[in-house]
Amino acid sequence: MVRGKTEMKRIENATSRQVTFSKRKGGLLKKAFELSVLCDAEVALIVFSPKGKLHEFSSSSVINKTIERYITNTRNLARQGKIAEEENIQHLKDEAADLNQKIEFLQDYKRKLLGESVGSCSIDELDQIEQQLEQSLSNIRTRKNMLLREHIDQLREQEKVLRNENTELRNKANETELLVQPLAQATDVETGLFIGLPQTRTS
Structure with a gap:
């Protein structure tokens, strides 16, 4: 079972x-x-x-020996863990300091591109900034022209669609006019207008 x-x-x-x-x-x-x-x-x-x-x-002969070994090993592990944690903290501090330096450099470079804080720049630095601005302007113009071409192509497509719709509407209008003309001719009635005394009609 x-x-x-x-x-x-x-x-x-x-x-x-x-x-x-x-x-x-x-x-x-x-x-x-x-x-x-x-x-x-x-x-x-x-x-x-x-x-x-x-x-x-x-x-072992005495359990206390094993317990002491366990305590010693635990302390060593804790010490190693603490050292690893301290090293990790220091590594993070170094990374943060490096990132702060990069941020400061980028902010300073941005100000120079905007024409600010250029008083301390050398001729070579100013020449480099000028080349960067010209390259940026060229990229902007290229992107702008591409967007304009895309917009023009979209407008042409819309124009084509509208032309086709207009042609279809004209064709429908012509077909409707052709159907209405025979009906109008069939319903024409001749009327005579007579002013004066009624006259006796002779057969």
Whole structure:
């Protein structure tokens, strides 16, 4: 018979809880022992029962030796983590300082392009700024001409569409006029206007 899967939650019945603790504790201690023997690992296990009773296992002669080794290793890891964190913080500070320098340079260069703060510029710097402005102006004109050509092409397409619509409307108007003319001729009535006394008609 296959046992059902145990639901991972606190066992409410005190007796069942104590029985389960005893069984699982024994299995855990056995696994710790097997791990230390099969893999030549230093294993220390500490378990406190619900009533506070201590159960322990150590692959070494004294469990305190393993605990001291754990504390020393934890401190070393913490120290290494702190050093790595400090190095990371310093790296971020260096990056921030570098970015600030680049921002200042770009802002200064922008002011010079706008014609501000050029009093301290040399002839070579002014010549470089002038070339940059001419290149920028050339790029702007190229972009402007391209947009104008695109707009003109769009207007031509719209004109073509409107011409076609106008032609279709004229054709429909002509067809309508051709249909209306025969009806108008069929409904023409001759009327005579006579002023004066009525005369007797003779057959």
